[in-house]
Structure formats: C-alpha cells, structure tokens
Amino acid sequence: MNLTLAARNARMNFSALREILKLTEREGVLSLAGGVPSAEGFPVEALRGASAKVLRDTPQEALQYAAMEGHGPLREWMAAHLGAQSRKVDAGQALITNGSQRGLELVAKLLIDAGSTVAFETPTDLRADMWIGGDSVTCMAGRLSL
Numbered sequence: 792m793n794l795t796l797a798a799r800n801a802r803m804n805f806s807a808l809r810e811i812l813k814l815t816e817r818e819g820v821l822s823l824a825g826g827v828p829s830a831e832g833f834p835v836e837a838l839r840g841a842s843a844k845v846l847r848d849t850p851q852e853a854l855q856y857a858a859m860e861g862h863g864p865l866r867e868w869m870a871a872h873l874g875a876q877s878r879k880v881d882a883g884q885a886l887i888t889n890g891s892q893r894g895l896e897l898v899a900k901l902l903i904d905a906g907s908t909v910a911f912e913t914p915t916d917l918r919a920d921m922w923i924g925g926d927s928v929t930c931m932a933g934r935l936s937l
Contacts, residue, residue, distance in 0.1 A: 861887025895919075 815822040821829070845853045860866065866885040873880040888894040903909060911919055 861885070 812827070814820060815827050863882070865887055867882040869885045869887070870880045870882040888897070
C-alpha cells in the first residue's frame with residue numbers, strides 16, 4: 792500500500808522547542824527554560840483536592856468538551872472577582888484559555904495583520920514567529936537588528 796502525504800509536510804520545520812523539551816527529560820537536568828517550571832513547585836495536593844471535588848460534584852461536565860470561551864461558571868466567577876476590584880466585566884467578555892501559548896496566539900491574531908513586521912526582544916518565546924503570520928525582527932536590549 793502506497794501512502795501519499797499532504798504537500799504541506801514538505802514545509803515542516805525543525806522544532807527548537809521540541810528539542811529543548813527532550814533535554815529537560817534527562818536525569819539531573821534542572822531546566823531554567825521558560826514554560827518548564829520546576830515540578831517540585833506544582834501544587835499537587837491542592838490540585839488533587841480540586842480534582843476530587845469537581846469529579847464528585849460535576850463529573851460529566853468536567854469530562855465533556857466545553858465552550859471555546861471556557862467553562863461558564865469560571866467565567867462568571869472571574870467577572871465577579873474583577874467586579875469586586877472595581878472593574879466592570881461581564882462574563883461574556885471573559886475568555887479562559889488552556890495556557891499562555893493560546894492566549895498569546897489570540898492576542899497576536901487580534902492585533903497583528905498578516906504580512907506585518909513585528910519586532911521581538913531576544914530571547915523571546917520559541918513559538919512567537921508562529922503566532923504573528925508575518926515577518927519577525929529580533930532586537931536585543933533596545934538595539935534593532937534587521
């Protein structure tokens with residue numbers, strides 16, 4: 792059986808992020824890379840308790856796909872929390888993402904037109920060039936290099 796792959800596979804690039812993450816799995820490596828926090832700092836017991844409560848109280852909702860905007864009760868809580876800080880926010884304006892990468896990608900899509908040139912301080916996030924949809928220029932400590 793011959794399998795023909797999509798043409799876009801020819802454009803797949805080397806992933807520096809993937810290679811860095813492989814290195815962090817080596818025994819004795821303490822990574823200071825952004826996005827790779829120390830596992831010792833994870834709030835395991837707090838997450839265990841929160842997970843148990845959610846699975847006890849609302850198991851079907853917890854395990855089902857949710858709205859793209861995020862879990863409704865969490866959005867409502869966020870709006871109320873911000874309201875208590877004198878910030879008027881409606882739950883319909885709140886957006887919950889599954890991490891900083893998705894949040895940064897959405898902001899880039901909202902603010903940067905395809906084909907725009909964007910200057911990044913270096914070093915920057917390894918995936919930043921994927922979000923912008925245009926050309927990127929790096930600069931270091933206030934000095935622009937084209």
